Amino acid sequence: MTRSVGDCILVDSIIANTTLAIPDLPLAGLRLAVPQTVMLDGLDPHVARSFAAALSRLSEAGAIIVDAPFELLAEAGAINKFSGPEAFAWHRGLLLTREAEYDFRVAKRIRMGESMSAADYIDMHRRRREWISRMEEAMGPFDSLIMPTVPMVAPPIAELETSEEAFFKANSLLLRNPSAINLLDGCAVSLPCHEEGTLPVGLMVAGPAMADRKVLAVARAIEHALKPD
Template identity: 55%
Template sequence: MQSRLAYVEASLEVAKQSRSIFTRLYPESAIAAAIYADTLRAQKIAPLSPIAGLPVSIKDLLDVAGEPTLAGSTVLRNAQPAKQDAPVVTRLKQAGAAIIGKTNMTEFAYSGVGINPHYGTAPNPADTAIARIPGGSSSGAAVSVATGLCVAAIGSDTGGSIRIPAALCGLTGFKPTASRVSKAGTVPLSFTLDTICSLAHTVDDCITMDGIIAEDSLSITALPLKGLRLAVPQTLFLEDMDQHVSSAFSKALTCLSAAGAYIIETPMQLLAEYRSMAMFSAPEAYAWHRQLLAEKFGEYDPRVAQRIQLGAHVSAADYIDMHTARAEWIGHMRALLAPFDAILMPTVPIVAPEITPLIASDDAFFHANGLLLRNTGSINILDGCAISLPCHEHGSLPVGLSIAGAANTDGKVLAIARVVENTLAKIRSV
């Protein structure tokens, strides 16, 4: 078995040459964690954490003591250094993770595309012939795992920022109920919707990471697929699918149905109405950024600054009304979801677009961004939990299948994801 040290050293060597994946590396502490884990393994002193000594990355919006947290920007280069690690970082270190670096991201996490004009954009590893977006905003996080440099990555998800890159890069990304993981020590996008979470290769890997970073522990009971009632919303969420996504999603549903799950097509119009309440990010981001924007507007990614500034036009009364409407809507949604075990939908309706056209055209960029965020954003407004897992055939462009539920149904969603993943292995091996 490869030593932890050999793995970490190999990852660091590649990472040094991969400037668009990482914004900062931690070679000394990562190597020390790997050596310590290898020593304990050799001496068989005590059971080790599943990630002890293994390379893990953290998104560049998490505080690490002694350095400014950039959040994919240049405007924070001279900000005050963090006084202490974010609680999630502390938990990773306590578990013995070899944190090899901070990963690149969409500036201030404000898009699902993953393009960063300051530090470059790491191409999606799923296609070596065409440079495609990795998805965002946790772009470097996904690429660090998809390239094998890390076993898992910590990112964030405000409207889909962990599930979108997971879907586009062929990975598994889990967004827990937001309150389960501390957001302290992170640069916020939306105080209401931000969720700190992880992506990895498998459902079990995501369960492992959740057990490390979450404030509570889940009880995950094995479920049979047969008899599960899985709702497939027909309003909005299946629109504008490209042919490849449509085919992969259809095959996945057929496979699950053949294994005994009840696939229930339902309008679920109420879920689609989430978009009338989806303006939390702009006013909350503007509240945090307004002084920085006044001082350093020209240093922002123009596309990010444009979206943040929309928040200046949201009145306090409108903001309060949005919170009231959301709370009422969530109550109605919980009643609507009660007869079902989970919701199924394509994580995103398109495969990863090419990078160059999206850099060149604002229209192309914002059209793609809207499509990428459309399905995933509903679960953030719901305050729910969701996981994206691959459902495409081997060798084809990645497609993500989303399994979602209401708040605090995390254990059930993960149990369903585990059995769905095993069932879809038939498709994935083709």
């Protein structure tokens, strides 16, 4: 979390223990795909308006905005079931002796992974590898994917504390878009795209695995175009 893409590049260079040579890409001519499957579902009005306004500014600056189907994203939810069994494998000893110290919602989510068989877990990895291969092929014609980072603004906390149903609904929505990029083993940058003085909205710039330099270059070009006049 930084104040600019330039700072992200600096931090990434420190973590990688190398100087990242990020090209200065002009925004004009970049092909930016907006996935039409899943990633735009259920946008609240402020997120929808902010994202649409950002797309207009990018288009005016010369970016080629493409509404792309990406039907493969409809498969992500069924494949992305790793966190439960992997979390349970790590926490099961602690749950036996110290479950009372866990947030009950967290413990419940971890225990959801208790029932997955090893065969199903292995099959899920196979399905993920195949899905990544098909997604990377579909992403080939584009410089990056762009989408709202999350489909809603930060919800009031009181309702989530009193309603387990509301908590898990909000939790699922907030994780949905970033989790799809995690499933891809991809990389992404989230940029602010809301009007100053309004609730924060993120625009996610995403690419496949090992595309860090390209994603950072595209994100920097987008950041420049979205800066307040």
